[in-house]
Each structure stands twice: as structure tokens, then as C-alpha cells.
Amino acid sequence: MLTLKSWTSFFNRETPEFYKTVKVRAPRDFFNxxxxxxxxxxxxxxxxxxxxxxxxxxxxxxxxxxxHVRQDKDLYDYVLDLRENYSHFLNTNTSVVGNNLREIxxxxxxQWSLSNVSSMTGARDYLTLNVDIHPREVxxxxxxxxxxxxxxEIPLEMDLxxxxxxxxxxxxxxxxxxxxEETKKEIIASILKKWEEL
Numbered sequence: 152m153l154t155l156k157s158w159t160s161f162f163n164r165e166t167p168e169f170y171k172t173v174k175v176r177a178p179r180d181f182f183n184x185x186x187x188x189x190x191x192x193x194x195x196x197x198x199x200x201x202x203x204x205x206x207x208x209x210x211x212x213x214x215x216x217x218x219h220v221r222q223d224k225d226l227y228d229y230v231l232d233l234r235e236n237y238s239h240f241l242n243t244n245t246s247v248v249g250n251n252l253r254e255i256x257x258x259x260x261x262q263w264s265l266s267n268v269s270s271m272t273g274a275r276d277y278l279t280l281n282v283d284i285h286p287r288e289v290x291x292x293x294x295x296x297x298x299x300x301x302x303x304e305i306p307l308e309m310d311l312x313x314x315x316x317x318x319x320x321x322x323x324x325x326x327x328x329x330x331x332e333e334t335k336k337e338i339i340a341s342i343l344k345k346w347e348e349l
Contacts, residue, residue, distance in 0.1 A: 170283035174312045175209050176241060179276040181323045188326055192339055203346050209282050211345055212318040217288060220295050227303065237320045241313065282315065
């Protein structure tokens with residue numbers, strides 16, 4: 152039988168926290184746009200912001216989403232719109248139409264006939280970024296997904312990989328479409344504030 156002292160020591164031990172690696176997948180040009188956005192922030196601040204990179208940006212987007220979850224905001228329409236508007240970027244050969252996936256008939260682009268050159272099909276090149284997420288945050292999102300399935304008739308069937316990928320794609324798409332100057336300044340100020348907290 153364990154003594155009280157040894158029993159209580161089980162609760163006080165420092166256990167290593169195992170972070171979950173989440174895979175953020177998007178077309179290469181989205182990652183290039185994110186790098187340029189970060190370079191623009193560094194240029195406008197005239198500072199070398201060490202540690203500010205795409206991983207930092209993705210974690211910031213996730214933290215912002217998590218804040219809304221913790222405040223019990225109704226994210227039903229937002230998450231459905233997120234998936235409806237941006238999930239086609241996650242699939243190289245499929246497009247979402249309603250809830251059904253269908254194959255896209257890609258038309259090959261004109262190509263010069265050169266010897267010893269591999270042919271290009273016009274398909275987008277995709278990259279995957281590994282982002283480590285704290286176990287508490289992973290659990291909070293798992294509970295959010297479970298709550299969703301209990302609350303709504305339509306099951307979400309989304310995982311953390313898809314969520315972070317869609318948040319990243321949405322942000323880059325908004326950047327590309329041109330943010331209002333005031334909105335852009337607010338975003339940059341928020342990013343710099345979070346970076347200074349590191």
C-alpha cells in the first residue's frame with residue numbers, strides 16, 4: 152500500500168507536456184504571401200523581429216479563434232462560411248459543391264514542346280507547415296468540436312489540421328483582397344503586441 156506521502160507526490164510531479172503537431176496545408180503562394188507580409192511589418196517598424204515567422208502568425212490566428220471560443224461566441228455561421236469559402240484550397244484536385252466532392256476537370260495550359268523538360272499540368276504546389284499546439288488548447292478545441300456535434304444537427308467533422316489551415320488561408324486571402332488601411336494598422340499593432348509578449 153502506498154503511503155500518503157508517496158500518493159500525494161503523484162499529483163505534484165512535473166510531467167512533460169507533449170505538444171500536438173498540427174499540419175497547416177496551403178498553396179505555396181499563400182506561404183510566400185505570409186512571408187512578404189512579415190517582411191513588410193519588419194520594414195515598417197525598422198526592426199529585426201526575431202521569432203516573427205509564419206508559425207508565429209498561424210499561432211496568433213489560432214489564439215484569436217480560441218479567444219472567441221472561450222468567450223462562448225456563436226461561431227456556427229463563421230465556421231461553416233470558413234469551410235464553404237476556403238476548403239477548396241485544401242484539395243488539389245477536388246472542389247466542394249454543397250456537401251459533395253467532385254473531381255475538377257483541369258484543362259492543361261499551353262506548353263512549349265522542349266526536350267528534356269518535364270511537363271507542367273498547371274496544378275498548384277502545396278506546402279505543409281508543422282505547428283506545435285499546447286495540449287490544453289488542443290483539448291479546448293476538441294471540446295468545442297464535441298459541443299458543436301451535440302448542439303447542431305449538422306456534424307462539423309473538422310479536425311485541428313483543417314481548422315488552422317482554413318484560418319491561415321482566410322487571413323492570406325483577406326490580405327490579398329486588400330485590407331482597409333485602418334484595419335491593416337490594427338492587425339499589425341496586434342501582431343507586434345503579441346510578439347513583444349514573447
